[in-house]
Amino acid sequence: MANILNAVMIILLLVLVTAAGYVIYDNLPRKAVPFAAVEPFVNKSLPVNYSKSIQFYPNMRFRNERISYGFEERCNLEKRDNVISALALLENETRLSFYEASDNPEINIACSKLPPESKNEGHFIAGEGGPTEIINGSAYAIILFGKISLYRNETCDNPNIALHEILHVLGFDHNDNPLSILYPTLDCKQKLDDYMIDEIERVYSAQTLPDLTINKIEGNKSGKYASFEIVIENMGLADAVNSSVSLFADGRFVRDFALDTIPLGARKILTVSNINIGRRTEALSFEVDANNRITELQEDNNVRNLELTATS
DSSP: OHHHHHHHHHHHHHHHHHHHHHHHHHTSOOOOOOOOOSSOOEEOSOOTTOOOOOBSSTTEEESSSEEEEEEOTTOOHHHHHHHHHHHHHHHHHSSOEEEEOSSSOSEEEEEOSOOOOOSSTTOOOOEEEEEEEEEEOSSOEEEEEEEEEEOSOOOSSSOHHHHHHHHHHTTBOOOSOTTBTTSSSOOTTOBEEHHHHHHHHHHTOSOSOOOEEEEEEEEEEETTEEEEEEEEEEOSSSOEEEEEEEEEETTEEEEEEEEEEEOTTOEEEEEEEEEEOOTTOOEEEEEETTTOOSOOSOSSSOEEEEEOOBOO
């Protein structure tokens, strides 16, 4: 009889210990878990009769392929986990990488339980996202900052809502493929399209460098003196530091003009009056960064020529 009682006591003790352990585990602080798909999460081919998602502007990208993000305080752990999982998926499939930053992140993530009213009756709003500040240059539309607002909790095994909104921040618009992650309404069967991966790889393949070019040039000559005005733009992905432009008269070096720093997307106007170039000079040539002190995206767009028009 004593043996039976002892056995019962041992079983009860094990049950209590197991239950206590479960309660402790369930209340431990959780860490965000990187995305690990059970099956491939990429659509490898586009179905017939469906169009691709295009970007809001051609060649939209952040300045660097390493992009910062940050959460607002009201985002709960579940939504944070979903965002981090979606970012990890993009890191697995593309050259992009993401890191959390508390100070002025490039992607700001907000959370709320109260989505805005939709104009379309019955429309299910799970979140919103997109660039909030861009510089629209000739080569790239540079995303400076973007924002995601998450309203609904994730109902799929994969972080579809978060991934959908992150792709909007990266510049992609909706498409009409019901199996695409960027279809306007949510379905758990939707996946990331491989052409989006290809586009991200293409647009981020360029190094984060400046690209100076002479956008406009005009001038005239009076005797041996010339006056001119040129506009130099930085159409690249980074600031151009210690830049300059050199002046040549019929191939002969005249002088350098310091331009200092030209921020990305900015321009500087150089106006010069009555510079001695010689009476017989017929043409001027201007070359940005003639001494190759700056590494640029393109090196073949730095020279512009000006045929001089004589004035009385």
